[in-house]
Amino acid sequence: MGFEAPLWRAIAVFRIAALVYAATLVVRNVEEYRSPVAGWVVLALMTAWTAYTSYAYADPARRGWPLLAADLAVAAGCLLATAWVERPDRIFEGAPTLPMAWVAGPVLAWGVSGGKRRGSLAAVIIGVTGITVHGISGRGYMPTQATFNGVVLVFMAGFVVGHVAKLGIEAEARLARAIELEAANRERERLARRIHDSVLQVLTLVQRRGGELGGEAAELGRLAGEQEAALRSLIGSRSEPVADQGAADTDLRTLLAAHASTAVTVSTPATPVPLPPRTAREIDAAVVAALDNVRRHCGPGTRAWVLLEDDPSGVIVSVRDDGPGMPTDRLAAAAEDGRLGVAQSIRGRIRDLGGRVTIVSAPGEGTEIEMVVPLP
Known part of the structure; x- marks a missing residue:
């Protein structure tokens, strides 16, 4: 009008x-x-x-x-x-x-x-x-x-x-104009998270495996590394996913329970934790990104624990591992190098839901990522 x-x-x-x-x-x-x-x-x-x-x-x-x-x-x-x-x-x-x-x-x-x-x-x-x-x-x-x-x-x-x-x-x-630019930025960040969770991880794997195999595979790994670096430089913008309309709530416990394995222990409440589908999917994707970081950066045999807590004001999801931990400046250095896994796949998702992320880690003491998301 x-x-x-x-x-x-x-x-x-x-x-x-x-x-x-x-x-x-x-x-x-x-x-x-x-x-x-x-x-x-x-x-x-x-x-x-x-x-x-x-x-x-x-x-x-x-x-x-x-x-x-x-x-x-x-x-x-x-x-x-x-x-x-x-x-x-x-x-x-x-x-x-x-x-x-x-x-x-x-x-x-x-x-x-x-x-x-x-x-x-x-x-x-x-x-x-x-x-x-x-x-x-x-x-x-x-x-x-x-x-x-x-x-x-x-x-x-x-x-x-x-x-x-x-x-x-x-x-x-x-x-x-501001709304138009913000919508474009949000869409770019949404795509960036999708790319990080799929394409970038594959390119990283190809680069690592190529270097281990040597020969022509090493050249393939080098090319994959170059493409990974070029792609990372294009996905540094903010965005917000579009909310679902009129969909039934999703039990967050069901999504998180699927990640249980011999190396991952998932603990959830006895009663359902219903959330809007988009909210549940984004929290689950952030947990997937956190577990992927454990597999990529921690040694074999590292265990991880996922804890879901339901509170009247929101939900709290913690991902903890017993790996080697990381220096306090690791995340800042990763962001400067264009590695935005934590910044976008975890913090970006939770921030867009109106929540906050706390990361506690020290060398030799493992890492704990706590995600707090208020109820809509």
Whole structure:
């Protein structure tokens, strides 16, 4: 719908309310007019033009200069008609003009369509026209204090509404661009996690095995290593997976139990731990990445333990191993080298779920990764 649509609807409502007020004054003062018939004609024109502009401005394609110029011309014409409809003595005494506040409608339209400068220009034209009414009424050029007050109010309306509308439209455009960029970044990170969990691991395996076998296999391993490095450099952006809609909850225990083996012990609560499918899948994928790190970086015979804890405020999943541990600067060095397994496959996933990851490790003491995810 956009930021402008409500503004144009508000202007249409203002025109109708101002028309009702002007009609009330015409009905009350028509007997005092120099030409009552002309007063009714002006009121009929204002009514017809209000109906037309409410329809015309609703379509963005018609909000161009022809309609804006015609709108301002009709308002100025109805304002000038006061000099022939009202008696000169009443104008001299400060009688209200025929359209009253209705003339502010075009000023607001100009402000919304072009900002404070265009709104101020329309206000000046309407203000000069209102002052001119006193010059052609037959009693001399004697605008009243009420006339000047009206000019100032119309000018302020055109300036402020135009300024606010311009700021709102620009903010909406920036927000749309930011959302677009964020969506693109989130999608890139989602793909990066998928790549890390599949392609990069295969390339790493080929590189390691090729170096062990030697000969032509070593060359193949070298090429795989180069491609791995090139691919890692492309997957360093943030993202957030798209949430599932309307799907039944998934028991996280079932997903985690599938990782149990002679080297991995999985402990879960006795009761189900239901989570939205996307949340459960992302937590399970983070656990898979943690266990894969154990297999890749720890020696043979290393054991791992997966512990699932269910809390009223969320779930806690811990992955602990009895491997050699790692230095405190290992993760930072891996990130600098483009190895983002922990940063994206674990921390990235949990962060996107609104949770946090704590990693505790020291040389010779194993590693523990604790993932805390709040319930949606």
